[in-house]
Amino acid sequence: MPTPYHHGSLRDSLLEAGRRQLLEEGVASLTLRGLAKRVGVSHSAPLRHFDDRDALLDAIAAAGFAELISELESAAGLSSLRARLTQYARAHARFALESGPLLELMFSVGPGGGAAEESAARFFALGGELLGERADRESGPLPYLLAATLEGIGSLVASGRLPVERVDEVVDEAVSMLLPAVEARLSS
Amino acid sequence: MPTPYHHGSLRDSLLEAGRRQLLEEGVASLTLRGLAKRVGVSHSAPLRHFDDRDALLDAIAAAGFAELISELESAAGLSSLRARLTQYARAHARFALESGPLLELMFSVGPGGGAAEESAARFFALGGELLGERADRESGPLPYLLAATLEGIGSLVASGRLPVERVDEVVDEAVSMLLPAVEARLSS
């Protein structure tokens, strides 16, 4: 039989199809019914796996954070602080370039959300680690500033207002600006 | 007669009602029909003034940029560069705090848009002026970095991930970081 009654991995298929739809046609085009048709199930089948459309978006965003985090972690091994920061920032910018609408979704889902918010917390914690934040002292403004700068660059990239060929230049300038403050913080 | 056939200023009323709806209930709650009802016209009347829902959002975003720009211009008169930068950044952060969803809308409408994109261009030009950019030489990465940093902070503020009581601290740190690079650029 070509299409068994039970799909088998409908949840994953919906997440993947949703991700594709998001990246290709934008978040507005992402409808539960459209995804259902695309995956080959009835129009209400997605509701068995996601309470509503927002829950699906939340799950897609959570997966996006996981993906972003795994790319950012490529910076952890590098020896110098500058190299780590640069690699971290470049990975973030690259993600924005390749998955703009997804990044936009990830940062538009505010706190109070579900799974995405947990993943977001890990993302912010990762930035803190990069800056040498420790639990035994108060965190300064730097983690926020790092996150803001990267997210801002990502937003400009995703919206196309920052030309692709100038991304590296801006990222490098950002790192050069952040570095002194981070070094001061680390040596204190 | 209480309700004349012609509203008289329907376009403005829709913009204002749309702005209120956006700020109070979020962009998802903003529907043409809801606005029409709220303003007291028939469900299809808004289409006489806006081609579609996106056109309305675009117009609201354009008005938002005009508003933001007028607040940012309060920094132009200050004497020291640091004071100008600080005032500029604080005004931006305050706007994010008071009109988060509007700011989010303004920066989610990518280029290729209509009226909003013109206003956005003036916004970016204003940042360039603050940094002493001139038409007679190529612009460096600084204008982008300034815009990215402020937009990133604004996004964190609007989403609630940056606690309100820490906004000033982060803004000041951002200014302190940007300042040396800007001074170097200006004196060259």
Added chain:
DNA sequence: CACATATGTAGACGGTGACTACATTGGTGC
């Protein structure tokens, strides 16, 4: 192998954007 549960289907309902045809108004040229 019975039966509870998870998963998928089919139909319905109200809300929404957008299109069309029609009604009313205000301004312009004569």
Added chain:
DNA sequence: GCACCAATGTAGTCACCGTCTACATATGTG
């Protein structure tokens, strides 16, 4: 003045969407 026309608002309609409910089928556990 006034005939005409473009601008503005109305009413009806259609397809699409999210979501709910009742029902069908598969799965796995005692």
